[in-house]
Amino acid sequence: MTSSAPPDPLGFVRHDHRKCEETALAAAEAQCAASGARFTPVRRAVLEILLREHRAFGAYEILDRLREAGFGSQPPVAYRALEFLVGQGLAHRVEKLNAFIACAHPGASHDPGFMICRQCQAVAETRGEARAGALDSAAEATGFVIERTVVEAEGLCPRCARKAAP
Amino acid sequence: MTSSAPPDPLGFVRHDHRKCEETALAAAEAQCAASGARFTPVRRAVLEILLREHRAFGAYEILDRLREAGFGSQPPVAYRALEFLVGQGLAHRVEKLNAFIACAHPGASHDPGFMICRQCQAVAETRGEARAGALDSAAEATGFVIERTVVEAEGLCPRCARKAAP
DNA sequence: GGAACCTTTGTGATTGTATAACATAACTTG
DNA sequence: CAAGTTATGTTATACAATCACAAAGGTTCC
Numbered sequence: 001m002t003s004s005a006p007p008d009p010l011g012f013v014r015h016d017h018r019k020c021e022e023t024a025l026a027a028a029e030a031q032c033a034a035s036g037a038r039f040t041p042v043r044r045a046v047l048e049i050l051l052r053e054h055r056a057f058g059a060y061e062i063l064d065r066l067r068e069a070g071f072g073s074q075p076p077v078a079y080r081a082l083e084f085l086v087g088q089g090l091a092h093r094v095e096k097l098n099a100f101i102a103c104a105h106p107g108a109s110h111d112p113g114f115m116i117c118r119q120c121q122a123v124a125e126t127r128g129e130a131r132a133g134a135l136d137s138a139a140e141a142t143g144f145v146i147e148r149t150v151v152e153a154e155g156l157c158p159r160c161a162r163k164a165a166p
Numbered sequence: 167m168t169s170s171a172p173p174d175p176l177g178f179v180r181h182d183h184r185k186c187e188e189t190a191l192a193a194a195e196a197q198c199a200a201s202g203a204r205f206t207p208v209r210r211a212v213l214e215i216l217l218r219e220h221r222a223f224g225a226y227e228i229l230d231r232l233r234e235a236g237f238g239s240q241p242p243v244a245y246r247a248l249e250f251l252v253g254q255g256l257a258h259r260v261e262k263l264n265a266f267i268a269c270a271h272p273g274a275s276h277d278p279g280f281m282i283c284r285q286c287q288a289v290a291e292t293r294g295e296a297r298a299g300a301l302d303s304a305a306e307a308t309g310f311v312i313e314r315t316v317v318e319a320e321g322l323c324p325r326c327a328r329k330a331a332p
Numbered sequence: 333g334g335a336a337c338c339t340t341t342g343t344g345a346t347t348g349t350a351t352a353a354c355a356t357a358a359c360t361t362g
Numbered sequence: 363c364a365a366g367t368t369a370t371g372t373t374a375t376a377c378a379a380t381c382a383c384a385a386a387g388g389t390t391c392c
Contacts, residue, residue, distance in 0.1 A: 012308050038359085040369070059349065072371050075350065080370080095261040096316050098349060098378090113301050115310045126304040133299050135279050135319050138292040142178050143324035144281045150262050150318040153301050158309035204388090206340070226377060238342045245379065246341080264349085264378060334392095341386070349378065357370070362363105 010104045011054035011124035012115075012157045021051045027106040028090050037088060042071050046081040047102060050091055055121050056099035094123060096152045101125070111149050117157035119164075124157070176270045177220030177290030178281075178323045187217045193272045194256050203254060208237050212247040213268060216257055221287045222265035260289060262318045267291070277315055283323035285330075290323070 010020075028047055032039040049065050050057055059078045067073035082100050085091035089110050091102050096116060103112070104125040113126040131149050139146050156164060176186070194213055198205040215231050216223055225244050233239035248266050251257035255276050257268050262282060269278070270291040279292040297315050305312050322330060 012310065038369080042370075074372055076352090076372085077370070079350065084369095095318070098264070113304065115301070115305060115308075115312075117310075118313070124304075124308070124310070126300055128300060131300070134292050134294060134297070135281070135317055138279065138290075139281060139319060139321075142281075142290070143327060144178065144283075144290070144319070145322040145327045146281075146319045147284070147321040148319070150316055150320075151301055152261070152316040153305060153310070153312045153314070154316075155305075155313040156311040161309060161311045204340080208341075224377070225379080240343055241379065242343085242381090243341070335390105336392105337388100337390080339386105339388075341384105343382105343384080345381085347378100347380075349376100351376075352374085354373090355371080357368105359366105359368070361366080 011122050012117075012159070021048075024051050024090075024102060024106055028088075031088060031090070031107065035088070037084070042066065042077065043081045043084050045069055045071065046078065047085055047090060050085075050100060050102035054101075054104070055123050056094045056097045056101040056116075058097075058099045062100070092125070094152065095150050096154060097123075111151075113151035114153070115157070116152060116154045117160055118154055119156055119160035122157050126151075177288050178283075178325065179290075187214070190217050190256075190268060190272060194254075197254060197256070197273065201254070203250070208232065208243065209247045209250050211235055211237065212244065213251055213256060216251075216266060216268035220267075220270070221289050222260045222263045222267040222282075224263075224265045228266070258291070260318065261316045262320060263289075277317075279317035280319070281323070282318060282320045283326055284320055285322055285326035288323050292317075 025047065029039055045066060046062055049062055059075065059082065062082070063073060063075060063078040066077060071077060082091060086093055086100070089103060090106055091100050092112050093100055094114055094116065101123055105127055108127070109129065111129050111131055115124045115126065117123070131151065135146070135149065138144070191210075191213065195205055211232060212228055215228055225241065225248065228248070229239060229241060229244040232243060237243060248257060252259060252266070255269060256272055257266050258278055259266055260280055260282065267280070267289055271293055274293070275295065277295050277297055281290045281292070283289070297317065301312070301315065304310070
């Protein structure tokens with residue numbers, strides 16, 4: 001039992017989601033204002049879509065909702081907004097799912113990790129650096145320069161695990 | 167400076183690649199014989215393609231080469247062979263690239279990690295378990311049950327890093 | 333040997349994911 | 363407001379993956 005910082009994987013945990021969304025949007029606004037980036041209507045709309053649930057959304061699902069909301073309905077519309085959000089650290093790409101998710105800890109340092117439930121599709125982002133020890137040591141040993149990492153686990157979330165093995 | 171087991175990331179390291187391919191093919195044959203799996207011509211052809219270079223191959227690139235070699239040229243031909251190889255642990259899927267690579271350590275325990283050079287496309291597989299510490303502790307803390315992990319780093323391989331910052 | 337069975341391969345068609353290329357609109361700055 | 367930059371819209375296309383069904387090849391057992 002060490003007293004290391006306890007991970008706080010949102011998404012598997014009951015919480016006031018309304019507040020969750022509001023906070024994230026406010027943080028996004030603040031950050032864009034600070035960095036001089038333009039938080040345009042499409043970009044905001046995409047972030048709002050991503051924030052509605054703690055799961056990953058495919059680009060075409062987002063595109064459908066953009067169309068309904070009166071935005072352009074061609075793939076680049078969604079991909080460009082997503083690229084922007086990912087660039088700002090306001091969203092992440094979940095490689096294993098070819099899909100996107102709102103950042104659960106905007107503002108915090110980044111190199112996120114994800115836990116993906118294969119049963120209910122919930123996705124939780126780990127708090128803090130997820131960089132693998134084995135990767136870091138392998139990189140150091142060979143002189144590989146790490147720029148970005150992908151760290152994802154697929155399995156069963158607490159709730160689904162309980163159901164599966166009672 | 168501890169004396170921990172040194173990782174051996176093939177792919178960034180000069181080596182006798184001819185021997186590398188032969189060894190891997192022999193290992194594949196042996197393993198399939200042992201497990202009763204059929205190492206058929208298409209499957210062998212795909213593994214040979216993957217073994218030619220230490221990088222990841224897209225399914226359609228593999229498909230092209232299969233066509234040239236006289237095999238069927240529809241996507242399922244490639245995907246089925248790849249599925250077989252991945253199932254046998256003879257190849258891996260690199261999520262970040264939506265592509266496939268021959269296993270660099272066939273027979274060894276699995277839960278591989280990859281280092282991907284964004285410049286020259288070389289990919290090296292880490293030796294040993296790449297599972298991230300932060301992931302494991304986050305999973306433990308929440309009760310998430312990990313079944314598979316994706317651990318990948320994108321950056322510059324030693325050679326390209328040297329060129330970039332002399 | 334051959335009938336019944338199972339696994340593997342071939343093929344056509346379709347869905348999902350992602351980007352290139354180019355035109356237009358809107359915002360910023362001098 | 364003119365010029366430059368950034369963002370959006372739209373067309374077309376490339377790449378990734380799967381479904382469904384038919385045909386071929388091994389295996390088993392009588």
